[in-house]
Amino acid sequence: MIRTSRAVGTLLRRAGALAGVLLVAGGLVACTEEAAPEPPTNSAPVIVPGGPGEEASTIAPGEGTAVEEEPPNEADVEFVQDMIVHHTQAVAMAELAPDRAAAADVRGIAARIADSQGPEIDMMNRWLERYDKPTVDTDAPDGGHGGHGGHGGHGAMADHADMPGMATDEQLATLEAASGDTFDTLFLQLMIRHHEGGLTMVEEVRRTGVNVRVQEIADDVAVTQTDEINRMRGMLVA
Template identity: 50%
Template sequence: MRHRIAVMAATATLAVSGLAGCGGGDDDKPDAGPKQTVLQPGRPGEPNKTALLGPSQAKPPTDAEVKFVQMMIPHHEQAVEMSVLAPKQASSTKVKALADRIDKGQAGEISVMQSWLKRMGKSTAGSGGGHGGHGGHGGKQDPHAGMPGMATPDQMKQLREAQGAAFDKLFLQLMITHHQGALTMVKDVLDKGTDVTVQEMAREVQSTQMAEINRMRDLLEA
């Protein structure tokens, strides 16, 4: 998983570098779309010719893709918020190892998503300022409560107070629900957009979190 995150981060870095090298007044426009060289058969007795076909400019990301990235950031932030509790509160070394992978993996994906939003000139304000907005400050309503799979402020409070085997069980239960919510969000955007980077992000979330759900179910049943 870390290797895939590194590849995603490198891809995002290369994409940003490519934009920086574009001159003129088109800095706010998407890069030109991929072109393809095709062979055009000539008329009888004439040689074949080649032609360069493809869109002159890539389509901008859809509103659904932008919203997906903006909302996935706070969704990931809560997973990180849950995972960083494990080193001191979990009793199972396997739960600790899983939490460490989730922490590092989703933190890396957050960076990629934030970079993409900035490159597209879109707001990253949906990230909740880095704390996820899930702690229940002053009794205010959680602004991300409507997102699939999100733990409630009360559930987060219970997790922060849990220790040992009780923490292990609650962490796994909440994280399975959290990952299932992410898969719901992925399903809504996957293959319905135009941006290659977002579609790759969505597939990465899908494959990684499906595998982690299976792992967490095994740990619960052990």
């Protein structure tokens, strides 16, 4: 009976010691978790793009990174208005393709142009409204301004024969009368030239414009239309 009591006591003492070890270990784990170091903060400088013709600058992390948008100058406004006119003709040409083109890839590139440039026209007119500049009414016969700012009309098609890449009335009439393979070839030739004219306009506003948003629009036009030019050239030689 005495031996049994001693054995029980020994077991109780061992259990108590084990519990103590577990409590200490748990405490160490908790302390370790509480003392875990915070993730390192980013110490790399932030690059802020400069305006057209200016070099980029750097600021320390945590400093304000917002870039104040320069109000548009005359070059910015003219680029946006002219690009709306330019897009309007491209969409008109592209909308001829579904009923006239023979090749599926020509119909496809035409649909891509119409689907992308239509919304871009709306976006650019909203930009003009933001700065109270004359918008371009692409539905009016002469593409007159929407009346903002009290300026004179800005024809969507009239008086723009000298705009880079624009097709003439005679070329548009020939395209509209064509069909099949003849339409495909003429459409690709005219649209490639049209896009190349758009790239010329982009390069001009990159040199003379000051508004950041207009520079972004110009960059988007350059990327999209360069890709489409390459696609259409491939279709011509296929």
